[in-house]
Amino acid sequence: MSPSVLTYLNRGLAVTVADFPGLGSPSGQHPYLDSYSAARSMIDSVRALRRVYPHVSARWLTYGVSQGGGAAWATAEIAASYAPELQLLGAAAQVPSTDKAGLVDRAIEGTLTIEQQGIYQWLLESLARQHGTLNLDELRAPQLRAVWDQLSLCGGDTAREHALHTVTAEDFLPRSEAAIEYLRGLLEPMSPPHRRSSAPLLVIYGGEDRFVDASGTESSITQACEWGSTVAIDYQSTAGHLTVDTSSIWPFFKQRLGGVPAQDNCE
Known part of the structure; x- marks a missing residue:
């Protein structure tokens, strides 16, 4: 089992790991890097979890890396309209593929x-x-x-x-x-942002990323801020795609669970 999954389980959270369309099941072609397709899978995984375990809370958080980072970002945008029965508290997008x-x-x-x-x-x-x-x-x-x-x-x-x-x-x-x-x-249509996020975002990215350009991430952040989203920014100038420090994620999640107002670096 993934160490990160175990970490969150040990903190008392229920955890789902979404299969994106076309991966893990015979569900057609995989729409690679389509953030919104993957976002719907993330949300549907929470619905599936609560159908099996009805006692699990409707309050939830989402987290993704790279392709999954773009999906987590898109999830923050569509969660309220796509799944009004759930309450997304926050989304952490690590080195997100948006641009x-x-x-x-x-x-x-x-x-x-x-x-x-x-x-x-x-x-x-x-x-x-x-x-x-x-x-x-x-x-x-x-x-x-x-x-x-x-x-x-x-x-x-x-x-x-x-x-x-x-x-x-x-x-x-x-x-x-x-x-x-x-x-x-x-x-x-595959590339967030397209609207104001329905939950606060944490965006973690590095200045030495050879997969996802920092300039593209910054452009996406600017657009999200213009839409009125709440965005906490964790920029690490010397970090690469696989070497960003993720220590800001749990404090961000803990604050969302505790009802603490989210940091907003848009201003």
Whole structure:
């Protein structure tokens, strides 16, 4: 069992771990990085828990990392309307994947890191499986197409890791303005924020993150603040994607459970 799950169980909380659509069950194609699809799964996991254990409180918290961080952020937006029978108290979004359009910008500029190249390829493959009208060949070079199947394998597969080191950022340069605009149109509905959050947010991110650009996270925070969301910011200038300090999460959750007003760094 995950140490973090045990930590929260030992603090007296019931815990669910959501399966995102297409993962863990035969539920169709996985909409990779679609924060709102994953958010509905998070909320539904709480509903399922309370159906099995009716005594579990309707007050709850959500937490996610990277893809799950974007999902936790989206959950904070839709929870009140999607599940009015539940009371979301707060959401912790750790190194959240929110700014998908930023990956397109970096592809155009030829500045994708090797880590972002892997994320972007998965994202394009996922979108192509869902939208047959997306022409991948307008978004990739021939040498990238040659290793596409290997790149579409699961993370950690040696064939995928080898393929990632045979391509460059220039191989992801889009070939068509129309394809770029179509791609942006697909990504926009997947990418929070879109509205005021119904619960306070804690956003943890690092300045040396090679997967999720800090500038993209900051842009998302600015947008959330403009919508009127309450956002507590934990920016760590020297931290990377997997090395951020998460010690701020439990105090944030404990305050939400105790009814303490949330810190708001938007001002």
